Structures are given as C-alpha cells and as structure tokens.
Amino acid sequence: MNVLVVGGGVIGLSIARELRLAGVTHITVLDRSTSGREASWAAAGMLAPNAEAEHADDFYRFCAASNNIYPDFVRELADETGINIDYRKCGTIEVALSEDDAARLSAKFERQKLKGFSVEALEAGDMLRLEPYIAPNALAGIHYPDDGYIDNRQLVEALRVHLRQSGVEIIENCSVESVCLDGDRVVGAIAGGRTFDADITILATGAWSSLIKIGVRPLPFSVKPIKGQMVSFADPLLDLRKVIIAPGAYLTPRADGRILVGATVEDVGFDNAMSPTPIENLSEAARHVLPVLERHEISDAWCGFRPFAEDGLPIIGEIAGYTDLFIATAHFRNGILLAPLTAKIIAAKILSDVESPFLRAFRPQRFLKGSGMENV
C-alpha cells in the first residue's frame, strides 16, 4: 500500500508513524513549508481535556481518551528515537483572582464534578502549597490532576526523526493544490505541477485545509485559520510545577525554566503580524497570576493558526462520495492533545476498517445535511 499524507504537522506525522508501525512500507508526507513548523510549533503544548471542557460529550471523551494514551505515546516515541521529550502529567490549576472569578470557578467546579470530570476544588492555602509561584492574593482555584503539558516542539522533532529513521519520506516546500481523481477514486495529489500517486491519500492540512481541491471542487466544508499570539518568559531557576489558567492567559512551563503564555483567539485570516496590545495584555495577565514574572522581560513572541471548522469540532474520517480519501483536521485548540488518538483511529480505519465511535462523532458528512449524504 502506498500512502500519501498531505500535511506534516503533528496530526499528519502521528498518522504516518501509526501506519508505519502497523507495517505500511510506502508512506510519503508532503508539507507546504517545513514540517512541524506551523500550529504544531506555535502551540503551548497544554494537555487540558478537563480544564477546558464544559460538557461530558463526545469531544470531552475524545480529549480524555487521547490524554490517557499520551504516556505510552511519549514513552514509545522516546524509545524509538532516543529523544527525551519534556512531558508531564503535572496537573493544571485554574486560578481565581477576584470574587467574580471565584464565583465562576465554584459554579464550574460543581458542574464538572457532577459530570464526573477529574477535578478538585482548592482553597487559597492548598493552591499555594501546590504551586508556590501563584500570587498570594489569589482567592481559590480548581485543580485538574490529570491534565498537563508536552513540549510540542520536541514532540514534532521526535516524530520527524522517527519517520525518517523508518524510511518515511518527508518532502518539504511542497504545496498540494488538489487531490487527483480517477472517477470517484482519489489516486494521489498534485503539488507544483508534480503528481504524487497513492493508493490512500490523507489530508492532515490543518488551517490550510480549505485551500485543497478534490479534482476541481472545493472540500464540502470549510476550515479557517484562527490566529493565536503567544509570548514566553525565560528563567532557568523558575521551576513552575503546574500549568496555570488565569483570567486573560494560560501559562505552560518547560523543564528549562521557560514559561509560555497564550493566547489570543483572532479571526483574521493568515495575517501573521504580531501586535503590541495583545502581547502587553498577555504578559500583564501572566504577571498578575505569577508576580515573579514582574522581574522578567518577555523573551520571545510568536503566533500560529489553529484550524477551525464551522462547529468548532475536529473533522476526521472519509469524505463521502470519494474512495481512498481520508481527512483529519480542524482540531482547533487541541491538535497536540488529540494527535495520538486521531492517528490510531485513522490508521485502524484504513488498515482494518475499524469504526471508532469518534469517527462517527466527527465525520465530515455532518456538514452535508440536506445533500442525502449525511448518513453515508
């Protein structure tokens, strides 16, 4: 079987790895620029299925299930490559700095506890014992012990190393314009006038998905970029233990003492300009919750583009009306978290026709209402 993965971000790389481990010998990954250097690089690497969820729905279950397989995913990748990946299931604390925040968090805690989320209410003293860097005037918090973070840049580097060592070809600066059709069958893709033949084509094209055509037609749904600007601070002596969510910012530690602070959520197309006000707001919010950052200047600032579908949910599976074409995109705020399970369910579908309930939940056909194809 000859597989073409269009898109070399964390989703495409993880799918290629899963297929390779399952014995697929001919896999090519095409990336429009440098593989792993777009949203997968820009992310903070938060793994927050519980902290960011409001409902015990399919999306929550998908996030929680992917979080559960993360330890094995990282350990196996480290064994495969010898690369030590900074991954910690260290817990996340959401912090209330005002009476209003405290009331909101208390209501959120009650809702989440009722739904069986992994969640603990924290009084101020307990919170400061868990994370001494939090501002002493913080009022209360919620602890999510099963959440954590991964250094997403190390993760994509390890995936790239693993794939190259296992004979997967990663072709960069190769921008796919369309997939090629033979009747309803997708038989590869065209990039820069060059045709790449394939038995199976997988689009893992993130925020750029809507630029790809199937033959001469657009995809039957749209995915748009949602920009996130981020900043970081660096202090090798700063040993933040927890991921922190605070009003106006989240803060993710790194083993080397960096703290990544994110992120804006901007619907501005592919405009990658950095703007002073959001950067100022993010750093101010970070300094409110971690006063130690007042002694530090911002060490870096960057942005990336999250892939967003109309309903905010991932799009994963076969595209109705075509054979041998799969898509895995629109992971929006959770691409890093959802990569391992997305890869497993796509690989299981391609290789053994296994229908994960998550394929049903996030199938592309949900956008085809009224076309007669929504139940295909």
Ligand code: GLY
């Ligand atoms: N996962 C956090 C964000 O997308 O900003």
